[in-house]
Amino acid sequence: MFSSLRSRLWLSYALLIVTALGVVAIILFSYLITNPLLYRQTLERLRAVQGVVLENSRTSNSQPISISAQKASLIFDVRVILYSQDKQTTLDTYSGKEAALPFPEKRVFARDMPLIRDANGKAWLYSIELLP
Known part of the structure; x- marks a missing residue:
């Protein structure tokens, strides 16, 4: 043949x-x-939640940021972690449900996706903001 x-x-x-x-x-x-469109949509959602938490903490007669973070975690179904100045976890809304997350290292390239892996190897997208 x-x-x-x-x-x-x-x-x-x-x-x-x-x-x-x-x-x-x-x-x-x-x-x-590794669809970057999905990551962009998720990052925009994280930034929106971050804005809500920060706005609630900045109003003069509102509750502390820990309560605002707990409410945002329940309403928007996101994990909110607050770190102290020495990079220690002060609040983790998923502390009993998920593995601990270390403080995110500085990204080498600004275009890299902000990903961090927990102790189990699960990847998490994150958004960082310095609190007032």
Whole structure:
């Protein structure tokens, strides 16, 4: 069947096309897994929650920031962690449910996604703001 030059040429073209399509499929699959659009939407949601918590803490007659953070955690279904000046955890709304998160290191590149991994290896997106 593959004794003629023409059939071997068609077979090599077919293998080349299948290989190229396989490489494209793998690249597309890996891009969809690490979809930056999903990260951007989640980061915008985190920034909105962060704004709500900060605004509630800045009003003169409101509750302390810990209570505001607890409410935001329940309402928006996010994890709120407050760190002290020496980078120790003062409040973690998921302390009994999830593994502890270390203080995020400074990102090398500003375009990198703000990801941090907990003790179990689970990835978390984060948003940081200095409190007044």
